[in-house]
Amino acid sequence: MNWIDIGHIDDVPLRGARQVKTKVGCLAVFRTGETEVFAVSNLCPHKGGPLSEGIVHEQKVTCPLHNTIFDLNSGESLGVDEYRIDTYPVRVEDGRILLDRDAIAQRSAA
Numbered sequence: 001m002n003w004i005d006i007g008h009i010d011d012v013p014l015r016g017a018r019q020v021k022t023k024v025g026c027l028a029v030f031r032t033g034e035t036e037v038f039a040v041s042n043l044c045p046h047k048g049g050p051l052s053e054g055i056v057h058e059q060k061v062t063c064p065l066h067n068t069i070f071d072l073n074s075g076e077s078l079g080v081d082e083y084r085i086d087t088y089p090v091r092v093e094d095g096r097i098l099l100d101r102d103a104i105a106q107r108s109a110a
Contacts, residue, residue: 001089003098009035012097017052017061020099024107027088028052029097030072032059037097038072039090045083 012018012031019042020027026042028051038059042052049065059072069078070085077083086107089100 001103002101003091003093004101005096006099007097009037009092009095009097012037015056017054017056019050019052022099022104024086024104026050026052027099027104028061029090029099030056030061032056032072035092037090037092039088039099040070040072040075041086043085044068044070045085046081051085 006020012029014031017028017030020029027039028042030038042050044051044063044065046068047065049063051061051063053064055062060069061072062069068081068083071078075085075087088103091098
């Protein structure tokens with residue numbers, strides 16, 4: 001994997017998110033724990049809601065436009081809606097958030 005540094009973990013509030021611009025569009029990076037982060041596509045597939053503005057709870061996010069809940073591990077929606085968001089490998093190393101550049105490049109080529 002080819003990791004890119006997108007910032008310090010403290011740049012993302014606990015149980016919050018930040019938007020990151022990439023070649024595949026904007027991603028949402030969520031911090032669900034002290035050192036636990038997730039990266040997913042920022043737009044909800046239903047109405048294009050900005051997921052980085054959604055409510056973060058446990059390892060999930062609720063879309064701010066229509067309340068669909070997405071599992072940040074799998075990208076699957078929970079409940080009656082059958083939507084899915086892309087997920088991206090992300091990790092924390094020495095307090096820095098790292099995204100997998102190769103995974104982002106593969107999504108843009110698909």
